[in-house]
Amino acid sequence: MTRALIGVACALALAGTAASAATVPRGPVSITLPGDAGFAFKPGPGVIAAQTYCLSCHSSAYVSTQPTLSRAQWTAEVAKMRSPYGATIPDDQVATLVEYLTTQYGKP
Amino acid sequence: MRLVRRDFLVFAGSAATFALLPQKGGAQTIDLPFDNGQRPVVAFPQKRPLLLLTPRPPQLETPFAVFDDGVVTPNDAFYVRWHEAGVPQQVDATTHRIAVSGAVNRTLSLSLADLGGMETIEYLAVNQCSGNGRALSSPRVAGGQWDNGAMGNALWTGVRLRDILDRAGLKPSAKQVQFDGLDGPVFPSTPDFRKSLDLAVAQADDVMVAYAMNGAPLPLLNGYPVRLIVPGWYATYWVKMLSAITVLDHVDDNFWMKSAYRIPDTPDNSVVPGATGFPTIPINKMRVRSFITNIAEGATLTAGSQTVRGIAFDGGSGIARVELSSDGGTTWHQATLEHDYGNYSFRRWHATFDAKPGPQKLAVRATGNDGATQPVKQGWNPSGYLRSTIETYAVTVR
Numbered sequence: 001m002t003r004a005l006i007g008v009a010c011a012l013a014l015a016g017t018a019a020s021a022a023t024v025p026r027g028p029v030s031i032t033l034p035g036d037a038g039f040a041f042k043p044g045p046g047v048i049a050a051q052t053y054c055l056s057c058h059s060s061a062y063v064s065t066q067p068t069l070s071r072a073q074w075t076a077e078v079a080k081m082r083s084p085y086g087a088t089i090p091d092d093q094v095a096t097l098v099e100y101l102t103t104q105y106g107k108p
Numbered sequence: 109m110r111l112v113r114r115d116f117l118v119f120a121g122s123a124a125t126f127a128l129l130p131q132k133g134g135a136q137t138i139d140l141p142f143d144n145g146q147r148p149v150v151a152f153p154q155k156r157p158l159l160l161l162t163p164r165p166p167q168l169e170t171p172f173a174v175f176d177d178g179v180v181t182p183n184d185a186f187y188v189r190w191h192e193a194g195v196p197q198q199v200d201a202t203t204h205r206i207a208v209s210g211a212v213n214r215t216l217s218l219s220l221a222d223l224g225g226m227e228t229i230e231y232l233a234v235n236q237c238s239g240n241g242r243a244l245s246s247p248r249v250a251g252g253q254w255d256n257g258a259m260g261n262a263l264w265t266g267v268r269l270r271d272i273l274d275r276a277g278l279k280p281s282a283k284q285v286q287f288d289g290l291d292g293p294v295f296p297s298t299p300d301f302r303k304s305l306d307l308a309v310a311q312a313d314d315v316m317v318a319y320a321m322n323g324a325p326l327p328l329l330n331g332y333p334v335r336l337i338v339p340g341w342y343a344t345y346w347v348k349m350l351s352a353i354t355v356l357d358h359v360d361d362n363f364w365m366k367s368a369y370r371i372p373d374t375p376d377n378s379v380v381p382g383a384t385g386f387p388t389i390p391i392n393k394m395r396v397r398s399f400i401t402n403i404a405e406g407a408t409l410t411a412g413s414q415t416v417r418g419i420a421f422d423g424g425s426g427i428a429r430v431e432l433s434s435d436g437g438t439t440w441h442q443a444t445l446e447h448d449y450g451n452y453s454f455r456r457w458h459a460t461f462d463a464k465p466g467p468q469k470l471a472v473r474a475t476g477n478d479g480a481t482q483p484v485k486q487g488w489n490p491s492g493y494l495r496s497t498i499e500t501y502a503v504t505v506r
Binding site for chain 1: 141150152153154161193220223243249253295299329332367
């Protein structure tokens with residue numbers, strides 16, 4: 001939208017009586033999202049578990065953009081993803097994931 | 109903000125189908141002012157290049173310089189936030205329906221054409237993520253690491269939610285109204301994103317089901333073809349791709365109301381970092397905030413008279429005054445408020461100050477018509493919500 005159009009729209013809103021030219025939309029809109037857009041987990045012990053159980057729902061950027069969380073914080077995050085968020089992480093993979101996240105994205 | 113050339117894919121789109129086309133030359137990254145704050149700048153479909161927080165589900169932050177361009181945030185610059193990866197990539201407004209059901213006398217299935225036949229309302233309102241500024245929490249907290257660009261101000265056009273509720277007819281047992289959109293989780297075990305409002309809030313004069321944004325259809329990533337607008341309230345309630353309105357005869361106990369988006373039920377809604385076991389309530393109205401938009405943290409200025417401008421907003425009482433400090437908050441001078449676009453809109457302001465050589469710390473403070481103002485120290489909460497503290501900008505004058 002051009003700035004001129006926005007100006008018109010705002011002027012109309014200001015007038016308080018006239019509506020903008022907006023009408024209800026019709027028809028389909030289609031986009032293509034870029035998937036993980038080049039983001040990937042760092043290599044290291046446990047990366048397969050991270051790829052298997054984290055990437056099913058979200059890109060690795062959810063992990064890599066966090067501040068340097070402690071082991072206790074990563075443990076809480078993994079627990080939160082299992083419940084209530086419903087991730088299908090088997091019991092025997094929890095320690096592997098916490099170790100990987102703490103080593104690669106956390107603080108000791 | 110430091111700009112760095114990096115190789116990242118840039119995508120562009122045109123017409124009604126928005127494809128992803130790699131762009132020559134790669135894209136920039138921007139370093140936001142906190143640890144681990146590097147963000148690629150990427151253009152998603154129907155969007156100009158924005159700060160990419162996460163690609164799946166898509167979360168994009170508006171570069172702060174956009175807020176200096178005008179009172180309205182353009183649709184292609186408006187931030188994006190989705191909770192779950194099941195974001196529909198094709199939506200047909202012609203076949204889209206909003207199901208109205210629950211504690212009502214008549215269930216409805218409303219088309220966009222039905223909305224077009226109802227009374228139109230329109231106003232400017234700020235949409236701000238509950239976690240806007242979360243990355244500035246001290247101590248830091250887990251969650252989406254937004255700087256202050258998870259907000260925008262747009263002209264919304266649509267119909268009153270109340271008119272829809274009236275058409276359905278509420279049963280006496282009605283207590284809350286729940287909203288659901290077309291998006292969904294990857295696994296059935298994951299709670300679907302739904303939000304609810306108390307009946308008194310839902311029936312307010314200005315809560316809107318909006319089909320236009322700045323005079324145009326909503327970008328798909330902002331909720332095409334229709335979303336809820338709860339002016340003055342944090343954006344978690346502004347459900348996108350609105351597909352169901354369910355009147356509840358009880359207080360919603362779904363995860364996104366009962367467990368997520370909660371704030372401490374303490375006098376200033378903050379707790380000591382690490383505290384547990386305190387009572388909580390659902391997040392609600394936005395706190396008053398103000399920003400400088402033409403001078404960034406770390407900027408170098410020329411000595412002499414300098415113009416400072418920016419924006420302010422609150423949870424709907426409107427901005428009563430904005431004050432600027434050029435000595436880090438010791439003394440304050442009243443800024444000039446610019447045109448009033450309504451109590452829910454950004455309010456632009458400007459001021460001048462005499463820039464003397466050396467380091468200076470600018471600060472800005474807004475006060476709402478309700479008397480609320482911005483605290484010097486930001487209260488802490490475990491989710492990093494409700495940021496409202498006085499923002500400061502260290503500059504060097506030469």
